[in-house]
Amino acid sequence: xxxxxxxxxxxxxxxxxxxxxxxxxxxxxxxxxxxxxxxxxxxxxxxxxxxxxxxxxxxxxxxxxxxxxxxxxxxxxxxxxxxxxxxxxxxxxxxxxxxxxxxxxxxxxxxxxxxxxxxxxxxxxxxxxxxxxxxxxxxxxxxxxxxxxxxxxxxxxxxxxxxxxxxxxxxxxxxxxxxxxxxxxxxxxxxxxxxxxxxxxxxxxxxxxxxxxxxxxxxxxxxxxxxxxxxxxxxxxxxxxxxxxxxxxxxxxxxxxxxxxxxxxxxxxxxxxxxxxxxxxxxxxxxxxxxxxxxxxxxxxxxxxxxxxxxxxx
Numbered sequence: 001x002x003x004x005x006x007x008x009x010x011x012x013x014x015x016x017x018x019x020x021x022x023x024x025x026x027x028x029x030x031x032x033x034x035x036x037x038x039x040x041x042x043x044x045x046x047x048x049x050x051x052x053x054x055x056x057x058x059x060x061x062x063x064x065x066x067x068x069x070x071x072x073x074x075x076x077x078x079x080x081x082x083x084x085x086x087x088x089x090x091x092x093x094x095x096x097x098x099x100x101x102x103x104x105x106x107x108x109x110x111x112x113x114x115x116x117x118x119x120x121x122x123x124x125x126x127x128x129x130x131x132x133x134x135x136x137x138x139x140x141x142x143x144x145x146x147x148x149x150x151x152x153x154x155x156x157x158x159x160x161x162x163x164x165x166x167x168x169x170x171x172x173x174x175x176x177x178x179x180x181x182x183x184x185x186x187x188x189x190x191x192x193x194x195x196x197x198x199x200x201x202x203x204x205x206x207x208x209x210x211x212x213x214x215x216x217x218x219x220x221x222x223x224x225x226x227x228x229x230x231x232x233x234x235x236x237x238x239x240x241x242x243x244x245x246x247x248x249x250x251x252x253x254x255x256x257x258x259x260x261x262x263x264x265x266x267x268x269x270x271x272x273x274x275x276x277x278x279x280x281x282x283x284x285x286x287x288x289x290x291x292x293x294x295x296x297x298x299x300x301x302x303x304x305x306x307x308x309x310x311x312x313x314x
Contacts, residue, residue, distance in 0.1 A: 007130075007131050007147065007151065007154055008067050008129040008130070008131065009065060009066055009067060009129060009131045009132065009133065009147060009150065009151065010066060010067050010068045010069070010070060010128055010129040010131070010132040010133070011059050011063070011066045011068070011069045011070070011132065011133050011134075011135060011209075012069075012070045012072060012122050012125065012128070012132050012133070012134050012135065013052065013055055013056070013069065013070070013071050013072070013134075013135045013136070013137055014071075014072045014073070014115060014118055014119065014122075014134075014135075014136065014137065015048070015052045015071050015072070015073045015076075015078065015137045016046050016048070016073060016074060016076065016113075017048055017073075017076050017078075018046025018048060019048065020076060023046070023074070023076070026111055027046075027111075027113050030111075030113070030235050030236075031236075046113070048137065048298075048299060049298055049299050049301075049306060049310075050078070050079060050080075050310075051137045051138050051295065051298055052071065052078045052080075052137040053078060053079070053080040054140060054310070054313040054314075055135055055137050055138070055139060055140055056069055056071075056078075056080075056091065056094060057313075058140040058141040058142065058313070059135070059141060060091075061141070062141035062142070062143060062144050062145050062291075063133075063141055063145050065146070065147050066093075066133070067093065067129060068093045068094075068095060068127070068129070069091075069093060069094045069095070070095050070097050070125050070128065071094065071095070071096050071097065072097045072098075072099070072102065072118065072122065072125070073096060073097070073098065073099070074098065074099045074111060074112075075098060075099075077096055081094065081096070097125050097126075099111070099112065099118065101124075101125070101126065102118075102121040102122065102124040102125060103121060103232070104124070106121075106229075106232055109232050109233050109235075111235070112232075112234075112235050113235055113236055114234050114235055114236050114237055114238075114241075115237075116189060116231065116234070116237055116238075116241045116242070116243060116244070117231060117232045117233070117234055117235075117241070119134070119243070119244040119245070120228060120231045120232050120244045121228075121232060122134065122212075122244070123212075123214045123217040123218060123221075128214055129214070130213060130214050130215055131150075131151050131154065131156075131211070131212075131213060131214075132211075132212055132214065133150050133209045133210065133211050133212070134209065134210040134211075134212055134245060135209050136207070136294075138207075138294055138295050138296055138298055139207070139208060139209050139292065139293070139294055140292070140293045140294075140295070140313065141209075141291060141292060141293075142267065142284050142290060142291065142292065142293045143288050143290065143291050145291055149265075149291060150209070150211040151211055152259045153259075154213075155213075155252070155257055155258050155259055156211035156212060156213060156248075156249075156252055156258050156259070157211055157258070157259045157261050158203065158205075158211075158249050158252065158253070158258050158259065158260055158261065159205075159206065159208060159261045159262075159263065159264050159265065159266075160203050160204045160205050160206060160249075160260075160261075160262075160264070161203070161204055161262060162201050162202070162203055162204070163201065163202050163204045164201055164202065165191045165194075165195075165200075165201065165202055185237045185238070185239060185241075186237075186243070188239060189237075189241050189242050189243045189246070190202060190204070190205070190242075190243055190246050192240065192241065192242040192243075193242035193243050193244075193246035193247040193250060194246060194247075194250045196227060196242060196247065197247070197250045197251065197254055199250055199253075199254075202246075203246075203249055203250060203253055203260075205243075205245055205246055205249060206264055206266060206268070207266070207268055207294035207296060208264065208265070208266045208292040208294060209292060210245040210248075210249075212245065212248050213248075213252070213257075216248055216251050216252060216257075217244075217248060220247075220251055231244075263289075265289060265290055265291040265292055266290065266291070266292040266293065266294060267280050267281075267283055267284045267290050267292070267293045267294075268280075268293075268294045268296070269293075269294065269295050269296065270296045270297055271297075272300075272301040272302060272305045272306075274305075277305050277308070277309075281309075281312060295309065
């Protein structure tokens, strides 16, 4: 296969500092259930422990082909970029993009606290490359990558496997009532994306960087503006929303304009017991076939292990 070297590739990261008192105050104005502010499963959608710095530095270290890194946020700046002169010197290709920029023309839906709404409009970042890689702020690169790990012949490399609709998986139906509603909403949003396109099964995506072609979204939403507008109007996750990454993937799958890859190449962590932390980080240290790491719910990690993880990532 012809390599994708030479194409311009950007990185996009969505980020929020949920610990910011101004952000908490702004959010409280739109919460019907004020007690949600103290709910752990709700707070972890917003709280952070400076993962964003390690995410950015991992891209700079292990994906040197990336042209620009865009951090999309709501009138906030990560700590490591607050000193503008130093940031310009140390991180010249890292740029802050405010929600107002991508919601231009749809400002009536701001402020929003909904990652599903925000992700829908990422393709509107000014000067965004045709080929971009979307990161959550808890995604990290842990080994050297090449453009071909994300795009081959200019087509996105989709890492995952085909499964039934989440709602048709028996264990999900049985245990859904024991899951937090935010997990259930995320699963349902995966199904909604593929149902829009008429798929009767799901190419299941995982918690790793997502390669996306801007033109795929531009062309689709030009013909289906109602589908875009429907997804961006909710200030918090809602049962009828879809996941943008899943929608983009299934458009590419429908058009046969992607490369399917079963190898996930990811070290994924959601809980931080001593055994799991040791096991996963040993794997990350010694198996160079792993390219990505996701440290989900890191804000809930015990302090001693958090210190270890930050030292490891530095």
